[in-house]
Amino acid sequence: MEIFNITGIIPIILFASFLFTGLAGGRLKPMVSGITGTLSIFIVTAVSYYTAYKYFFEFGKAGNEYIKIIPFNLMWLQFNDTLFINMGILLDPISVMMLIVISTVSLMVHLYSLGYMKGETGFARFYSFLSLFTFSMISLVISTNLFQTYIFWELVGISSYLLIGYYYSKPSAVAASKKAFIVTRFADLGFLIGILILSYITKTFEYTTLTDPNGSAINQGSSVLFLGLSAMNVTLILIFIGCAGKSAMFPLHIWLPDAMEGPTPVSALIHAATMVVAGVYLIARLFPLYIFSGADALNVIAFIGTFTSLFAALIATTQMDIKRILAFSTISQIGFMIMSLGVSGYGDTNGLGFTASMFHLFTHAMFKALLFLCAGAVIHAIHLNNLNEMGGLRKYLPVTHITFLIACLAISGIPPFSGFFSKDEILTAAFAKNKLIFTTALITAGITAFYMFRLYFGIFWNKEVKYDKTPHEAPKTMTTALIILAVGSAITGFIPFGNFVSSNGVPLESHIHFEIAIPAVITALVGIFVAYIFYKKENNLPVRVSSAVGGLYGIIYRKFFIDEIYIFITKGLIFRFISGPVVWFDRHIVDGTMNGIAFITNLVSEKIKYFQSGQVQQYAYVMLSGIIIIVITVIYILSNL
Amino acid sequence: MTIDQFLLMKNEILLIAIAVIVLIIDLMTDNKKILFPVMIILFIFTTVIGFIYQTDGELFGGMYRSTPLINMMKNILNTGVLIILLQSAGWLINKAENHENIGGFCFILISSLAGMCFMISSGDFLMFYLGLELATIPIAALVAYEKMKFLSAEAGTKFILSAVLSSGILLYGISILYGTNGSILFKDLNNSVEITNLQALAFIFILSGIAFKISLVPFHLWTADVYEGAPVNITSFLSSISKAASVFILLILLFTVFINFSEIWNELLVYLSILTMTIGNLFAIRQQNLKRFLAFSSIAQAGFIPLGFIGGTSLGASTVLYFLLIYVFSNLGAFGVVSVVTSATGKESMNDYNGFYKTNRGLSIVMMLSLFSLAGIPPVAGFFSKFFLFTIAAKQGYYFLLFIAVINATISLYYYLLVVKAMFINENEQPIEKITSDVYAKLGLAICVLGIVFTGLFGIIFDYINTLSKGI
Amino acid sequence: MIENIGIEKFVILSTLMFFIGVYGFLVRKNLITILISVEIILNSVNINFVAFNKYLYPENLQGQFFALFIIAIAATEASVAIAIFVTLYRRIKMIDVENVNKMKY
C-alpha cells in the first residue's frame, strides 16, 4: 500500500545516521553526532507512530482480520528460482508493535545518553553504534523473510558486541563483549542450520508463505524426517536455539549478565528492551509454524521458558551488582514471555498466550528500560554499582526514586501498573495449559517482587551511606527520559492489547481474570513484604538467612556454576583437547610426514653414496652387473612376448 | 664422386678444415692472440652454413648419410660447441699455463666434434665406431688437459679406462650382430635384425655402450668423477655435446636398426629412465661442489630423455631433439657461469656462491634462468621440452613412469633451488667479488639466455624440428 | 681357411678372451695391465669379426676391415691412455689404480 512507502525511510535514515556519525563524527564536535543521532531517531519515531496509526486504525484490517502488508520487497540475492533473499518491509501487528517499542525506547535512550555519556571519549562512536543498532533492530522486525531476519539478527549481534565493548580499554568489557558475541553466535549456528533445513523442506524463506496456516509450508513439513526425527520439530528447535541465544534462555543466558559491562543506556536499550526480545519476536513471527508443525518444539520452549524464569529469578535474589540484578530479572521476564508463547494455542482465546507474551514484551520494554535508566542515573550520581555500598539515596535523587518505584511496582505486577495486566494474561494462559508451569510462574512472580524491592530498598532506603561527593540528580535530558518512560510503565497496561495483537490477527477481547489475578497480586505483595522486612532498614536478617541456607545460597550466588562449566568446556576441552591436538597434529604428523619424506630421501642419498666409491674398477663392476641384470630382464621380457 | 656429393659432408669437411687451420696458425705464429678470433669467426661461419644449407643423401654406399634431421642434430652440436668455445676463451687466454696450448685445445675439441658429426651421420657400424672413437679419445686427452692437477689426471684415467671398456663391450655387440646378420650397414640390418637371444644380447651390448656415453644408470658412475676433475669447459662439453651426440645416435639406431626390438627397448628404457632419474637426483641432493652437482643433475636430466623414445614415434624423436637443444642451452648456461667464476677465482663450491647476486647480478640471473630451465619452470624453455617428453610417455600409457618422472622433477627443483638460494638469499660476509667477464664469455652466455628464453616461447621451432623428424 | 677347425672354436676362443679381458680389467691393480686387459677384449672382437667374415660371409670383407680399424684405434687409445697415465705418474709417482680415488661420493 502506497501509504506505507514512507516506512521505508526508517532504515535509510538510520543507516545514513550511522554512516555520518561513524565516518565524520570523529572530526566534528561530539555533540553534533549526538544531536544528529537523536534527531534521526526522533524522525524515525514519528514515522513509526504514523505507520502504527495508519496500520492499526486505517489500513491494516481486511474484514475483521489484521493482514500482512508488504509495501516493498527487493531482491537482494538469488540462489535459484524458489530460494532468494529479499530485502523488504513487512507490516503486521507484531512488527508494527515492535516498531513502536524500539523507536520509543531508542529515542529515550538517545535522549538520556546526551546527558549520561557527556564528556566520554568516543561520544560520536557511541551514537554511531546506537544508530547502527537501531537500524538493524528495526530492519530485523520488519523483515519479510527468514533470511533477512537472520542478516539483521547478526547485525544486532555485532552492534551489541560493539556497544558492550564500548569501554574497550577495560579488559572486563572486552571479555564480556566477546563472550556475548560468541555465545549468541553459537546459538545462531542453530538458527542458521534451522533456516537452511527449513528452506530445504519448504523451498522458501518468505514469511507470508511459511506462516500461512493453510499454506504448503506447514502442510509439507510434518512428513519429512531428519536423522530419524520429525524434521520440522528438529528445525524449529534449532531455530529456537537461535532465539534462546539472543533472548538469553538457559543454558545460553550466561552472556547477558556480563553484558552489563557496557554503558547503562546500552543495557537499557539492547539488553533489556529490544534485542533480547528478538528471540521472543522470532518465535511469535513463526508462531503458526510452531503451532501446526512443531508441537513438540513448542513444549520444549514452554519448559525452557519456565525453568529459565525461575532459575534467573533465584539468582537475582543473591546478586549484589545492581545492573546484574536487573540483567537476571530481564532473563527471568523473557522466560515468562517465552513460556507464554510455549503454552499458547492458536486462534481466539486459545491464542491468549501469544497475545500475553507480546503484551508482556511491550510493557516489559517500558519498565525494564526505565529500571536500567534509573540504575544508570544512580550510577551516574555516585559512580558505584554495588548494592552493599549504597543506600538512602531517596533524598538525593527524588525523580529517580519515584520512577524507579513505579517500575518496580510494574514489574512486580501490582495493579494498576502495566506489568500487572500482562502478567495476569500470561498466568491465565499458563493455567489453562499446564498447572506445573502455572505454579512455577506464580512462585517466580513472588520472587520477582522480592528481589525487585530488595533492590529498591537497598538503593533508596536501608543504611545511610556517606558518599565522597554529595550525589546530584541527573540532568534534564536524563530525567525527561525517565519520566516519559515512567508514564509509559504506569499506563500502558490499559491498552486493550488483544484488540491489536493476536495469534491469528483477529482481535481478541481481553479482560482481567480475577481468579488468577488475586493470588498473583497476593504473592507479589508477600514478596514485597519480605523484602521490606529484610531491607527497609539495615539489619542482619539477610546475613542470617543466607548463612542458614549456606550451601544453597552459595550455589545460587555463584549462578549455579554455569559460567564455570562453560569455561571448562571452552578452555578445558576445546583449547586443550581440540585446538591443541590440531596444532600438534599439524606440526608433528602432517609436517612430520613432509619432513620425514625429505629426511628419508636424504638418508637414502647418504646410504647409496658408497656406490660412487671412486674406484674405477668398482664402476666397471656395477656396469657389468648392470648389463647382466639387463640381460636377465630382457630374457624375461622375451619369454613374455 | 662429384662435388655435390662431397657437399653432403660439408659440416665435417668444414670442421676438419678449421681444425687444420687452427693447427697451422698455431704452428706458424707465436702471436696466439689472433688464433682465437679467427677460429671463432670460422666456426660461426660453419654453424651458419649448417643452418642455411640443407643436404639430403648418401655417400660411400650408405656408410655415410645425411638427412635434414641429421643436419639439425649437427646444428645443435655446432651451436653448443660454439658456445663452449666462447666460454673457454677466458680460461684459455688469461691463464698462462693454458695460453701456450690454445691451438691444441681447439684442435682437439673440434676434432672431437667432427667425430660426433661422423658418428651421427654414419650409415653403418664401422663409420659409427670410427666416429665414436674420434669423438671419445680426444675428449680423454682434454679431460686430462690440466697437466699440473692430479684431479685432472685422475679424471682422465677414469674416463679413458671406462670408455675403452665400454667401447670394447659395444664392439663385441657389433661383432655378434655382424655374425648373425652378415652386414654392418644400417639399411641391411634394418630388414634382417630379428628378435633372437643372440641378437638381443648384441643389442644390449650396443645399448650399454651408448648408454655409457649418455651416462644412464648403471653406466653412469664415471660421470661425476670425470666431470669434477676435468676443466670446466670440458665438463660442459661432456655433459651437453657429447651426451647429445650419443643420444642422437641412439635415437637413430633405435628407430632404424633396432626398430624390431621396440618392445624390448620400450620396457628397458622405462626401467633405465626411472633408475637414472632417481639415482641422479639422490646423488645430486648432497653435492657441494658445483661441477659435481651439475654432473649428477645432468645424469638426472638424461633420465628424462628415454621418455621420448617410448613408442618409437617421430613426434617422440623430435621431442628428444627439442629437449636436447634446450638442454644444451640450459646446461651450457649454468656451466658458463661456473666457468667464468672458476677461471676468475677458482672457486667451485656451492658455499662460495653465497651472496653471489650482490656482486654479480648478470651472472646470477643467467645462472638462475639456466637452472630454472633445467628444472622445467616456465616461461623458460626447459618447461616446454619436459612437458612434451611427459606427454609422449603418457600418450603411450606409461603413467607410472610419468609419475616417477614428475616426482623426480620436483626433487630436482629442490636442489636447483639450493643454488638459487645460495646466490640470492644466503648472506655472506665476503661474496665472490665482482667479475668482469670478457666479450667472448658474454657472447656465449647471451646465446644461452636467448636460447633458454626463446626456444620455448616460439613454438615454430618445435614444429620445424618435427617436420624434419618425419623421415627418420 | 684352416681345415678341421670350425667357427665355433673361434667363437669360444673369442668369448674366452672377452671374459679374460673383463676379468683382468676388474681385478688387476696396475693401470697398464688393465689397459692390456682391454686390448684383450678388443682383440677378442677382432677374432670374432675375422672369423665371421671368413666362415659365414666370405663374399665381402666388412669384418676384416672392421678388424683393421679396431687395431688402429686400439693403438691410438693405448697411446692416449698411456699419456694420461704418465701425467698421473708424475703427480703421485705410482700407477696403482687403487690410488686413483680422490674423487668419490
Added chain:
Amino acid sequence: MLIPLLIIPTITIFLILVCRSHKQVKVVSAAGMALQLIYSIYVLIEYLNLRSLGNIEEMLFVQSYQWFESFNIYFTVGLDGISASLAVLTAIVTFSGVLATWGLEYRVKEFFISLIVLSTGVYGFFISLDLFTMFMFYELAVIPMYLLIGIWGSGKKEYSAMKLTLMLMGASAVLLVGIIGLYANSGSGDNLTYNILELAKLNLPLDVQKFLFPLIFVGFGVLGALFPLHTWSPDGHSSAPTAVSMLHAGVLMKMGGYGCLRVAMYLLPEAANELGWIFIVLTTISVVYGAFGAIVQKDLKYINAYSSVSHCGLVLFAILMSNKISLNGSVIQMISHGLMTALFFALIGMIYERTHTRDINLMGGLMKTIPFLSVSYMIAGFASLGLPGLSGFVAEMTIFVGAFQYSDTFHRTATIIACASIVITAVYILRVVGKLLLGPVENKDYLTFRDAFWNERAVAVILIIAIAGIGIAPLWLSDMITNSLNPIILKLRSF
C-alpha cells in the same frame, strides 16, 4: 581484448628494468598495476555489456593462437563470469599489494618484478582456456614466490619458502600427470587437445575419469590448502612479506579453487560424482581443522593462515557439493576471501612495521593509538566471521544454502560440521581483536605510533570498499557467476 591483461604487466616489467631510482620503480609499478586494474574493470564491464546484449556463448572474447602445432597446443584465452571476476580480484589485490609495499628499500626493482611476474601468472591462469597454458601460468605464478619469500621474507624464511615451493610444485607435478592424462585420452591419433571447451564436449570413460580426477583435484587442491596438504600455507604466509602474503592468500590460493572447478569438476563430472565423497570428507576436515588451528596460534599471520585454510577449505567444499548454488557460493567465497585476506595481511604488515612483533600476547590497545588501522582490521575480521553487509556473509550463506540442498545423512552431516566453523571463526577473530586492538595500552612506546600513511589508507579503503560493495549488493555478482556456471552444471547433471 584479453591479451592486454598479459601485455600490460610485461611492459611494466620492462619499464621497471630501465628505472633508475627506487621511487621511480614504485611509481611505475603502481601506475602499471593501476592501469591493469582499470583495464580489467573495463573488461568486466564489457563482459557484462555483451551478456546483457544477449550473448550466450560460454566464453567471451575468445582468442586463439596456434603455438605448438605438433601437439595441437593453442594459446587460447577467453573469459566467463568466473574468470572475469577473479581477474578483477587479482587486479585489486595486486594494486593494493604494490601500494602496501611502498616502504620497501631492499632490492626494490627485483621485488616488484617478481611480484608482477607472479601476478601475470595469475592473470594468465584465469583467462587460459587451454590446459597447457593454464598449467604454464600456474607454475609461473608459483616460482617467483620462492624468491619473494626467500629474499624479502622474515622469520625462518628459507625453510618456509622451500617448503611452500616444493609442496606446490609437487602438487603441480601430480596435476601435470592429470592434465597430460586428460590430453592423452582426449581422442585418438593427432586429434588430441588441451582445449577445455573441446575436452568438455567429450565423454571420457568412467575408469579414466576416476583415475584422473584425484590427480587433478589434489593437484589444484594443495594450492587451495586441502587437508592434509595445507602445511605450506601457515609457514609460507608467516614468512612472506606483506604484499606476497596478500597475493598469495588473496589470489594464488584461489587458483586452486578455480582449477578444481574448471578442470576437475567440469571435465570429469562423473568421477566427481563418484569420488567426491572422499574429498568432501577432507575438505570438511580442512574447514574445521583450520579454524581450530587458528584458535591457539599466537602469531597474527599464523592465525590468518589457518583461517585461510579454513576458508579455502570451504571453497573446495562448496565446489564438491556440485550444485549451482554451492558452486556460485564457492566463487563468491573465493573473491570474498581474496579481498578480506588481502586486507588482513596488508594490515598485519602495517601493524608489524610499527610494533615489530606479530605475537598477539605482546601487543594490545592498538585501537587507542592507531585507530584507522585498527578499525580496518576489525572490519576485515568481521568480514571473515561472516558479518552481513560484508562479502564473507554472502559467500558463506550461498555455500551453505547450496550444501543444504542434499538431504542424505552424509552430505547433511558434512555440511553441519562445516557450518560449525562460523562459530569457531568468531572465536579466533574476536580473540585476536580483543588481544590486539582492545584492552589497555601496555607498552608506552605504542603511544608514539603514527596512524596510517596515505598509501596504507588507500590499500585499506580500496579493499574495504570492495568487501562492503559485494556484501551490500551481491546480486549482480551472483547473477554473473550463476550464468557462467550453467555449462558446468549441465555437465555435472548430465548423467
